[in-house]
Amino acid sequence: MTVVDAADPAATPPQTAKLVNLPNALTVLRMAVVPVFAVLLLQDDGLDEAGRWWAAVAFGLAILTDRYDGMIARRTGQITEFGKLADPIADKALTGTALIGLSVLDLLPWWVTVVILVREIGVTVLRFWVIRHGVIAASRGGKAKTVVQSLAIALYILPLTGLLASARWWVMAVAVVLTVLSGVDYVYRALTLRRTSARAMKAAAARRAAGPSGTRTDTAA
Secondary structure, X not given: OOOOOXXXXXXXXXXXXXXXXXXXXXXXXXXXXXXXXXXXXXXXXXXXXHHHHHHHHHHHHHHHHHHHHHHHHHHHOOOOHHHHHHHHHHHHHHHHHHHHXXXXXXXXXXXXXXXXXHHHHHHHHXXXXXXXXXXXXXXXXXXXXXXXXXXXXXXXXXXXXXXXXXXXXXXXXXXXXXXXXXXXXXHHHHHHHHHHOHHHHHHHHHHHHHXXXXXXXXXXX
């Protein structure tokens, strides 16, 4: 049985809706914020505290658009193919830019950036791999990953010192663990869906009916 992800526009069947609508506008806005965010973060090699604060504000606003574009699209029936494609791209662009920027500034180890990006890109590829079989609902771990990951990135963007600067590493450590575990869970569920979906069952039944020689074995008139 196909399970629709209530928190993920990309996992929701498209509906007939105008391309130009509020959810798509929020998604495009999020994509437009990415280069502005990058400039603010990297300003003066990350030494500009005002730039870092404004970068955090831009990141926070972009995260809010991610929260509300999908919610509005589902509640108002404005889900489009463009939105399903552009929403995850905008998400990955924002997260990837933040992580790579933080690593370039030597604020975040590169291995953390690589682990998170490999997981995020891998899940996106898996989503398209199983799209003909159905969609996979976001797990609690996946939702928790998104929240903790966003919080951790925001804490690294901010020019913090003292206890908060030390605490952000632990928040990021939790985010990395949730990232890996939810990624493994997604792989397992994607493989299961490919094997047990109605499409897979129909194909398997057709193969059994065809027999080992590839011709149908039933001879009923």
